[in-house]
Amino acid sequence: MNKRTFIKLFSAMIASPVISPLLARATKDKLTNWAGNLEYSTDRLYSANSLEQVRNYVKKQRRLKVLGTRHCFNNIADSTDNFLSLKPMDEMVALEPEAHLVTVDAGMTYGQLCPLLHSKGFALHNLASLPHISIAGAISTATHGSGETNGNLATAVSALEIVTAAGQVVKLSRQRDGEVFLGAVVGLGALGVIPKITLDIQPTFLMRQYVYENMPLAEVKNHFDAIQSSAYSVSLFTDWQNQRISEVWLKSRVEEGQAFKATSEFFGAKLASKNLHPIAELSAENCTEQMGVPGPWYERLPHFRMGFTPSAGKELQSEYFVPRQHAVEAILAVERLRDQISPHLLISEIRAIAADNLWLSPCYEQPCATIHFTWKQDWPAVSKLLPIIEKELAPFDARPHWGKLFTISPAVLKSKYKKLPDFIQLSKNYDPHGKFRNEFLSTIIFSS
Numbered sequence: 437m438n439k440r441t442f443i444k445l446f447s448a449m450i451a452s453p454v455i456s457p458l459l460a461r462a463t464k465d466k467l468t469n470w471a472g473n474l475e476y477s478t479d480r481l482y483s484a485n486s487l488e489q490v491r492n493y494v495k496k497q498r499r500l501k502v503l504g505t506r507h508c509f510n511n512i513a514d515s516t517d518n519f520l521s522l523k524p525m526d527e528m529v530a531l532e533p534e535a536h537l538v539t540v541d542a543g544m545t546y547g548q549l550c551p552l553l554h555s556k557g558f559a560l561h562n563l564a565s566l567p568h569i570s571i572a573g574a575i576s577t578a579t580h581g582s583g584e585t586n587g588n589l590a591t592a593v594s595a596l597e598i599v600t601a602a603g604q605v606v607k608l609s610r611q612r613d614g615e616v617f618l619g620a621v622v623g624l625g626a627l628g629v630i631p632k633i634t635l636d637i638q639p640t641f642l643m644r645q646y647v648y649e650n651m652p653l654a655e656v657k658n659h660f661d662a663i664q665s666s667a668y669s670v671s672l673f674t675d676w677q678n679q680r681i682s683e684v685w686l687k688s689r690v691e692e693g694q695a696f697k698a699t700s701e702f703f704g705a706k707l708a709s710k711n712l713h714p715i716a717e718l719s720a721e722n723c724t725e726q727m728g729v730p731g732p733w734y735e736r737l738p739h740f741r742m743g744f745t746p747s748a749g750k751e752l753q754s755e756y757f758v759p760r761q762h763a764v765e766a767i768l769a770v771e772r773l774r775d776q777i778s779p780h781l782l783i784s785e786i787r788a789i790a791a792d793n794l795w796l797s798p799c800y801e802q803p804c805a806t807i808h809f810t811w812k813q814d815w816p817a818v819s820k821l822l823p824i825i826e827k828e829l830a831p832f833d834a835r836p837h838w839g840k841l842f843t844i845s846p847a848v849l850k851s852k853y854k855k856l857p858d859f860i861q862l863s864k865n866y867d868p869h870g871k872f873r874n875e876f877l878s879t880i881i882f883s884s
């Protein structure tokens with residue numbers, strides 16, 4: 437990935453009446469994404485702390501992008517012109533217990549929302565591997581957790597507001613706005629600025645997670661469906677070596693009648709005797725509690741704990757969604773590339789996700805399995821490997837995660853989203869002159 441030229445921070449300070457911690461960090465190091473593999477193309481960053489500030493700023497700028505918590509690995513969030521941060525807008529705005537809804541400011545992270553929600557007696561249906569990410573950034577890229585009955589995190593969105601290029605506030609809801617709503621939720625930041633989101637909630641619940649070690653790959657081949665349906669959320673971690681899954685993480689809801697009962701063996705894997713990190717060499721201190729200890733949903737659904745570094749830190753990530761019926765073939769296809777993959781890999785994770793009806797969700801109208809790669813931070817090597825993996829996964833209609841690294845061509849990618857023409861039209865309604873476009877969107881979504 438090319439390093440970018442930076443405009444001096446000074447210009448961002450002039451533009452911003454509120455200097456956020458994000459900006460403070462940028463004074464020392466240049467403004468980068470979380471992993472540090474991407475220096476953004478400008479550090480002109482304005483932090484808004486009210487809807488009025490958002491609207492005024494949007495009206496004044498010719499081009500801008502919103503920055504969430506900067507956890508994407510590609511340039512989907514990048515801008516050569518201006519960044520808007522909603523980080524100071526991080527309150528829970530309304531809790532509607534009867535309707536099972538919570539409305540939040542879009543700058544809020546899951547790590548901020550979840551304990552608050554739990555203290556009021558409520559929960560979300562699922563979480564990603566880390567709670568550190570902004571809610572708006574996560575839903576904009578169809579971020580997901582695991583569990584074959586769980587849709588991605590964007591499926592919990594019940595309503596949202598969008599500040600359009602003209603500075604107008606559009607309110608969309610699942611109940612009222614049908615297809616337009618379904619098109620807007622996984623919006624890739626293309627429709628405008630999301631200042632507020634309403635999410636479905638449910639009564640809070642407890643969970644426990646068990647980790648098993650060393651499952652023979654043959655078990656995955658023969659029993660993938662049984663393995664995936666054995667708990668509320670199932671993650672298989674592998675380094676693709678020795679025909680085995682190194683760790684199986686099973687997360688189950690404690691109150692469910694059919695909660696997972698820990699046995700000493702699970703499809704040939706052995707129950708772990710201590711907490712583990714998915715990358716076995718790293719400290720499990722960063723990970724959520726295992727060994728069957730019950731705890732609140734938000735301290736078990738993510739793999740990594742708030743306040744600790746998630747994953748490895750210095751890394752790259754790629755992930756491919758394949759329709760669920762191709763899961764085993766796709767896994768075996770990747771496994772055949774083990775000798776090419778392993779030298780550059782920290783760990784892979786295989787998960788399952790329910791189908792949804794959000795236009796740009798990779799799970800649009802199809803349940804999926806995902807094959808994820810956490811890479812060593814060596815883009816020259818990884819960029820050579822990705823086309824090889826993508827070629828092997830092509831027969832299985834693989835789609836990349838919107839926020840991770842991929843090399844699939846725009847033409848191929850576009851052919852996989854039948855609602856893309858409708859999405860482009862929707863974007864043009866809200867942003868006729870491309871105020872919210874950047875290189876990623878212009879190349880991948882809007883090029884003809």
Ligand SMILES: Cc1cc2nc3c(=O)[nH]c(=O)nc-3n(C[C@H](O)[C@H](O)[C@H](O)COP(=O)(O)OP(=O)(O)OC[C@H]3O[C@@H](n4cnc5c(N)ncnc54)[C@H](O)[C@@H]3O)c2cc1C
Binds near residue numbers: 509576580747
């Ligand atoms: C360690 C690690 C673990 C991860 N684990 C998972 C995982 O388990 N599952 C998974 O699916 N992904 C995972 N990811 C990827 C991550 O969830 C996504 O990249 C997600 O989009 C990050 O949210 P963010 O706020 O950091 O987004 P950013 O990178 O800041 O922005 C992403 C996009 O959202 C847009 N956006 C952000 N806020 C707004 C707003 N208010 N209005 C309009 N547009 C907005 C941006 O413009 C950009 O287009 C992981 C990433 C890391 C670094």
